[in-house]
Amino acid sequence: MFLTSHRRDHHLANAILFDTPETLSDVFLRQPSEHLAGGQSLFFEGDEARHVFEVTEGSLRVFRIIADGRRVITGFAHEGDVVGVSLRSAYPYSAEAICETRVRRLSRRSFDAATQENELLRNQVFARLCDEMAAAQDQMVLLSSKTAEERLCTFLLKHMKRTLSKQALQPVLDIPMTRLDMGDYLGLTIETVSRMISKLIARGVISPVGRHAIRVNNPSLLAQMAGDGDECEDQRRLVAGGRRH
Amino acid sequence: MFLTSHRRDHHLANAILFDTPETLSDVFLRQPSEHLAGGQSLFFEGDEARHVFEVTEGSLRVFRIIADGRRVITGFAHEGDVVGVSLRSAYPYSAEAICETRVRRLSRRSFDAATQENELLRNQVFARLCDEMAAAQDQMVLLSSKTAEERLCTFLLKHMKRTLSKQALQPVLDIPMTRLDMGDYLGLTIETVSRMISKLIARGVISPVGRHAIRVNNPSLLAQMAGDGDECEDQRRLVAGGRRH
DNA sequence: CGGTCTCTTGAGTTAAATCAAAGGCGGTGG
DNA sequence: CCACCGCCTTTGATTTAACTCAAGAGACCG
Numbered sequence: 001m002f003l004t005s006h007r008r009d010h011h012l013a014n015a016i017l018f019d020t021p022e023t024l025s026d027v028f029l030r031q032p033s034e035h036l037a038g039g040q041s042l043f044f045e046g047d048e049a050r051h052v053f054e055v056t057e058g059s060l061r062v063f064r065i066i067a068d069g070r071r072v073i074t075g076f077a078h079e080g081d082v083v084g085v086s087l088r089s090a091y092p093y094s095a096e097a098i099c100e101t102r103v104r105r106l107s108r109r110s111f112d113a114a115t116q117e118n119e120l121l122r123n124q125v126f127a128r129l130c131d132e133m134a135a136a137q138d139q140m141v142l143l144s145s146k147t148a149e150e151r152l153c154t155f156l157l158k159h160m161k162r163t164l165s166k167q168a169l170q171p172v173l174d175i176p177m178t179r180l181d182m183g184d185y186l187g188l189t190i191e192t193v194s195r196m197i198s199k200l201i202a203r204g205v206i207s208p209v210g211r212h213a214i215r216v217n218n219p220s221l222l223a224q225m226a227g228d229g230d231e232c233e234d235q236r237r238l239v240a241g242g243r244r245h
Numbered sequence: 246m247f248l249t250s251h252r253r254d255h256h257l258a259n260a261i262l263f264d265t266p267e268t269l270s271d272v273f274l275r276q277p278s279e280h281l282a283g284g285q286s287l288f289f290e291g292d293e294a295r296h297v298f299e300v301t302e303g304s305l306r307v308f309r310i311i312a313d314g315r316r317v318i319t320g321f322a323h324e325g326d327v328v329g330v331s332l333r334s335a336y337p338y339s340a341e342a343i344c345e346t347r348v349r350r351l352s353r354r355s356f357d358a359a360t361q362e363n364e365l366l367r368n369q370v371f372a373r374l375c376d377e378m379a380a381a382q383d384q385m386v387l388l389s390s391k392t393a394e395e396r397l398c399t400f401l402l403k404h405m406k407r408t409l410s411k412q413a414l415q416p417v418l419d420i421p422m423t424r425l426d427m428g429d430y431l432g433l434t435i436e437t438v439s440r441m442i443s444k445l446i447a448r449g450v451i452s453p454v455g456r457h458a459i460r461v462n463n464p465s466l467l468a469q470m471a472g473d474g475d476e477c478e479d480q481r482r483l484v485a486g487g488r489r490h
Numbered sequence: 491c492g493g494t495c496t497c498t499t500g501a502g503t504t505a506a507a508t509c510a511a512a513g514g515c516g517g518t519g520g
Numbered sequence: 521c522c523a524c525c526g527c528c529t530t531t532g533a534t535t536t537a538a539c540t541c542a543a544g545a546g547a548c549c550g
Contacts, residue, residue, distance in 0.1 A: 064382070064386060066386060066390060066472075066473075066474070067472060067473055067474025068472075068474070070390055072385065072386045072389050072390055074382045074385050074386075085375075086375050087371065087372050087375045088375070088379075092379050092382065093382065116364070119361070122367075126332065126371070126374075127332050129371075129374045129375075129378070130330075130331050130332045130333070130374075132378065133374070133377065133378060133381065134333075134337050136378065136381035136382070136385065137309070137319045137337065137338065137381070139385055140317065140319050140381065140384055140385060140388060141309060141311055141317045141319075143385060143388035143389050143432065144317050144388050144429075144431075144432030145311060145315055145317055145432065147537075147538095148537075148538065178496070178497090179496075179497065179498095180496085184389075186389075187388065187389030187390065188538075188539090189538075189539060189540080190496085190497075190498095191497095191498080191499085191538090191539075191540085192537090192538060192539075193497095194497060194498055194499080195498080195499080195538095197497095197498095198498070198499080210547095211496080211497075211546090211547075227311075227312055227313075228311075228312055229311070229312025229313070392505075392506090393505075393506065423528070423529090424528075424529065424530095425528085433506075433507090434506075434507060434508080435528085435529075435530095436506090436507075436508085436529090436530080436531085437505090437506060437507075438529095439529060439530055439531080440506095440530080440531080442529095442530095443530070443531080455515095456514095456515075456528080456529075
């Protein structure tokens with residue numbers, strides 16, 4: 001389980017918060033931040049789940065290796081996200097730094113204690129779990145019924161929304177992960193990912209800015225191509241007979 | 246969000262539990278059970294999330310209708326499962342009875358109150374959320390990297406495990422859902438689902454028992470065909486270079 | 491500046507989707 | 521009780537989107 005922070009507003013001086021944490025991040029504030037080089041593992045699937053981590057800088061990929069050796073990335077954790085939350089004794093997935101990354105570590109005991117006693121924190125954990133669940137369902141929709149093009153556009157759009165909130169209206173989007181990461185996340189091969197990126201570039205929707213960044217020229221077209229429709233509420237009640245499985 | 250019960254042991258007389266619920270089911274015990282005919286909707290995606298439901302009999306499909314009218318089933322809820330748990334004001338999915346089904350309804354206020362004040366219940370909700378999250382990740386693995394055959398076998402196996410626990414060693418497995426339901430859950434068309442079922446029958450792995458039940462002749466072969474390997478721990482640490490996206 | 495790794499592009503293959511049609515089961519009414 | 525109708529399911533033929541295989545291009549590093 002990894003928990004995505006939607007907003008992290010530090011209203012109050014951190015010093016005050018050490019003893020009465022108001023946000024999940026506050027709980028981690030006392031911990032020293034640890035550095036991970038790109039590609040370095042934080043923990044492996046099956047390891048005893050002794051710690052919970054907050055990402056303070058950089059990004060992690062969260063994945064499983066399946067029977068035949070293939071990798072399935074179930075999500076990415078970015079600044080402010082918490083990874084390793086679970087009730088099981090072992091981590092159900094591995095986590096690895098995509099790029100230079102910093103995390104704060106907290107023992108599960110401490111984390112559990114903090115969230116058990118503090119209703120505010122508890123609700124935040126619950127809220128994040130719910131959001132993560134919703135994200136997982138979105139991903140299921142993507143994997144079970146979107147085309148390669150729609151998957152890529154959805155991915156870019158999601159990362160745009162995440163970055164946009166902090167980087168104002170800057171249209172240059174950092175993509176720290178490799179094509180392989182994207183492929184393993186989107187259920188596609190690197191070749192298909194590459195082809196779809198080329199297609200978007202050819203159509204002028206995006207422009208390449210080195211290998212790990214793009215400029216989004218036409219966000220609304222990108223959104224349209226992501227195939228989420230307008231989430232048109234009315235249509236939901238009709239049991240529309242659209243085909244394609 | 247819907248929560249799966251792993252075990253529902255009523256150690257104590259229910260009467261005693263009314264005031265001090267020990268399990269999530271106990272919270273629903275006072276509520277009258279409502280009947281749903283097959284195909285009947287419990288709630289729609291986007292509806293205001295006023296209630297939480299416990300399935301006491303039968304099964305529900307939990308799904309979303311996407312932009313082009315297609316349906317994606319994100320899960321099924323069976324006896325003992327709780328559906329509708331979320332923090333959002335609106336349900337993020339629809340829920341519909343697959344067959345004759347009974348549910349107990351609880352207002353979100355009551356449910357939240359009960360779980361806020363009772364640590365035991367709260368932990369159960371948390372545990373179920375974690376399990377559901379793990380199931381969602383399994384489903385992502387299935388959708389992003391399993392073949393049609395593996396998907397079907399995984400599906401049958403999962404339902405076998407669920408049913409087995411209560412119906413002893415009886416190898417006849419009820420499949421209340423239609424081929425369309427299976428397809429929308431597994432990311433396949435009804436034709437492909439049907440073909441894969443025929444293939445399993447031809448190979449003698451299963452035998453048809455009417456339309457909505459099968460006999461599993463060779464559970465271990467079925468497990469092998471599900472493609473989950475032996476979850477061999479050692480292989481996990483090797484960054485094996487298996488192909489297929 | 492050579493080596494390695496990542497990415498791109500092209501050509502051919504394939505698993506599953508689509509299109510099409512027939513078969514079986516269940517319900518309804520004569 | 522049987523005939524008919526509608527729905528779900530099965531099976532077959534064809535198409536297609538994405539995968540696989542292959543080779544070349546660009547980036548990064550010692």
